[in-house]
Amino acid sequence: MTGNVTRWRDAQVSRRALLAGAGAGVLLAAVVPDWRTGSAFAAQSSVGSSGLPPIAPLPAGAPDRRAFTLEEQRLAPYLATLAPMVNEIVDDDGAALGWMSGGWWRTPAEPFNARIQEHVRTLAWFYAHERPWNPYSGDAALLARLDAAIHHYLRLQHADGSWPEYEPDEHSRAATAFALGYLSKTLEDLRDVDALPQTRTEISGALHRAMSWFLDPGNTGVWQTERIEFVNQPMAGLAGSALALRLDPDPGLQVLLLDRIDVIVANGQSPAGYFYEPLGMDIAYNLNVTLSEMIEILEQVDAPGLVGMVERLADWLGYNLVWEPDGAGFIANTAGSARTPMWFLDATTTEPQQRDLGSRFAPDVAAMRAFYTTIEDRTVQREAWAESAEPVLPQARGQTNPRIVVNIPYGEAYPSRADKDAAIAAMPVLAQNRFTELRRDPQGQHFLFARRPGIYTMAHFGPPSTSLVRSGLSLIWHPESGTFVHGSHNSNTECWGTVLPNGGTDAGASLAVAYFEGDPADGHAVEPEQVAGVHDLGLTWRTTLGNVTGAAVLEDDAITKRLVVTSDASEQVPLLLRTTDRLTWIGGNLESAEAGVTTQAKGLKVRRGRISLEINWSERLSAAIAPVDRHYFADRSRQVHMLRIAHPPQATIRYSIG
Incomplete structure (x- = not known):
């Protein structure tokens, strides 16, 4: 068995673990590891040779919609999906131990695709955060499976610090960039609850190797000299590095981080105003992905150049998103998109939305207020959600997005209806x-x-x-x-x-x-x-x-x-x-x-x-x-x-x- 192995010290079974075993119809044996000494996934049970007990499904009628704060309602479908997703983590004692199988996130659905493991942060969040509606905080079985998933993630890392995505030998910019983010957040959660110290040490080492590869100015797979392609990816790597370096400071890497931020400000945005995707314009990626990564960087680093990028993007969007006079929303410049289609943007979007973290720019960049749901409309939506008698259903395979969970701690800044209306009225197509x-x-x-x-x-x-x-x-x-x-x-x-x-x-x-x-x-x-x-x-x-x-x-x-x-x-x-x-x-x-x-x-x-x-x-x-x-x-x-x-x-x- 690969990974770090610890012995179960006692035959005691926690109340939560007993409930988990009863709910799953599985007889568990010795399911309480010593979380303070190292890895947890050596537990023994009847469910597999590695001994990863399943986590309990939610009880009938759970979750209770009214138990969530308005801002955390978007976690409810992830809570409903957690047991099905976690219990499909491979638990046999082979090379795929810890692989998050089941097709919940990213393709190809192969054990070598590191991006599939990005949901480790989702598991870590539910383990580390106590909420009245979260029965999985501190759950032994969840931690054991999380630990296995982390170790599978770490085993996929190449010696140079990069991770693969589409081929086992690939040194992927995207997979490495997002690994920096999800693993650093996982490390932060585990430290907050003092869980898996030896695994935390391994994550820290993996992050250091990844940053050494990713932030290297000579790495042309990440950094191009004139125009930086697929800007959302290096921006994600910078965001993950910024958090990783706050958790484990390294002066040399910090210098490289600040230098690469300056480079992306200079070379990641077209003079026309869009962020390059790959070397053309793409409204969806700019709004939905890149802005959220920039928010994360600014949480850790003073980088006013990034705000300037957002101001120029907002100006560009003012010509490319056209308001419909009946108030339905915006029609987008789809024909000119070099990557993904975005035909329209509803005036009021539904939750959960990955893009909504970008609303954090609304207080400082007034033009961005036009493109986000108003706080009044979002509040009405959320209050109606809380009062609904419909059950919260698990998400469909392939539709889960670990980014939604990641965004929660950063908050939100939806504009008021008056501020949004003013921003729309100021757009060039309406103002002139x-x-x-x-x-x-x-x-x-x-x-x-x-x-x-x-x-x-x-x-x-x-x-x-x-x-x-x-x-x-x-x-x-x-x-x-x-x-x-x-x-x-x-x-x-x-x-x-x-x-x-x-x-x-x-x-x-x-x-x-x-x-x-x-x-x-x-x-x-x-x-x-x-x-x-x-x-x-x-x-x-x-x-x-x-x-x-x-x-x-x-x-x-x-x-x-x-x-x-x-x-x-x-x-x-x-x-x-x-x-x-x-x-x-x-x-x-x-x-x-x-x-x-x-x-x-x-x-x-x-x-x-x-x-x-x-x-x-x-x-x-x-x-x-x-x-x-x-x-x-x-x-x-x-x-x-x-x-x-x-x-x-x-x-x-x-x-x-x-």
């Missing part, structure tokens, strides 16, 4: 009715944001940072009626673009862009630095192969597109429709536009209240609308429908709102 904002990245990417009195649009041009990005125009929004057109990423069938007969699209290509004062057909070219001052902006784009050339003019309440293609093609338009929208064909043989029906028409009108979006083309063309199985917001009040207009090699299509 005319601007042209062009953000560029040194890699050649252009992000264009154009507000006119009756319309807001955004676009991406230049080389996409990953193959997931979809370029060209991606949004049509109106200040009274909200979003009419919203393009997706990572799909040639759900983007706004020109689709070729082979299914390819200009939106999936690198688009060379040029800007003009007025219509490109008769206007004069302007440099990117001059775009902000242009009243009537024109632009052209061209694919690398030259098979699609496009031009557009942005007017006060319209966008006119002209296309020149080397073959017949289709204009593909992702309409974001509400159930009350009325669609009618213009100049066709049918009036009502029904899903799945192809017709000949000269245009389409989408009427929403007193406002309409009209899409007109110059001649009768074959067109159809098809729904997409994608709804927006918690109330599912919007659904994407794809409009496809088959057109000859040259076409003019005008989008006007009035």
Whole structure:
């Protein structure tokens, strides 16, 4: 048997352990180790050769919702999941002893994947924290299985201090970064209750080795010279290192930590405003992951440069998250995302949310208040949760997230409704009715944001940072009626673009862009630095192969597109429709536009209240609308429908709102 082994000193059985054995229907023998002398997982029982007794399931009716404080309600589903998850820790006396099997967290679900073990912090929290609703604090069986899980985690560490994720021999930046965080927090919990001293010593040694690898400026697997990729990962490693060094100070490593913080401030954020993921923009990772890691660093280290990063991110988000005037929430710049999709952000999100720790920035960075649930709404949610008669159910496999438990001690700072409303009103799209904002990245990417009195649009041009990005125009929004057109990423069938007969699209290509004062057909070219001052902006784009050339003019309440293609093609338009929208064909043989029906028409009108979006083309063309199985917001009040207009090699299509 690997790991540290201790003998059970007595045949005494604690009341809690007896209850655990009775609840599980298992006869336990000598289940009380000497926690002060070392490792606990050498217990003997009938459940496996290593002798790891199971922990008891919660009694019927537990947990009691009313027993939780409002802030700790998010722990309830983890409490309900704890016994199923902990009891699937491998308890045989083989190489996988302590592996957190069962597919509860991360893939691949293999014993070599160190990231699966991140739930050791979840186990440690429940062991170390007494609460009226927590029967597992001080639980002997839980500690024994936690100890086994820790030792499996530590056995996976390579000699250089790194951990693997996708392959046994991999030296993973992500796995090591997050190990630094979860293991340092586990160490802190074990010290707080003076449990497993020998294991704590081993954790301290593992953290020192990991920091020596991770903070090394010459480690190009973590630190790149010009732009740091996957910024959430090195930020997580810095957060874990900051706590580990508070627990076990090391002056040399502390110097490296402060140096690496300076480096990530300098090289981890695009001049456009986003944190690199991997080297492009990704709203979901920036909001949901990176900000929480930055909060953790600031808890341990004075690093004002990180706050400056958040201020620049908030400014960037002000152009990329667009408020819906009915108050449902924000529509996000999905097409430009280089990694994960984020189509929308509800005005009031449900719990538990990993991203909510970022609300801690709201008091100091006023613009961030727009993106968090208000304290009033969260309180109403939590009070209703406490009064619900529904049982608290275990979480589904694969849906548990150790980050939720990690966030609890750092608190929260949800904005008031008044502060959130003020932050939304101050966002550029609502505070101004005319601007042209062009953000560029040194890699050649252009992000264009154009507000006119009756319309807001955004676009991406230049080389996409990953193959997931979809370029060209991606949004049509109106200040009274909200979003009419919203393009997706990572799909040639759900983007706004020109689709070729082979299914390819200009939106999936690198688009060379040029800007003009007025219509490109008769206007004069302007440099990117001059775009902000242009009243009537024109632009052209061209694919690398030259098979699609496009031009557009942005007017006060319209966008006119002209296309020149080397073959017949289709204009593909992702309409974001509400159930009350009325669609009618213009100049066709049918009036009502029904899903799945192809017709000949000269245009389409989408009427929403007193406002309409009209899409007109110059001649009768074959067109159809098809729904997409994608709804927006918690109330599912919007659904994407794809409009496809088959057109000859040259076409003019005008989008006007009035």
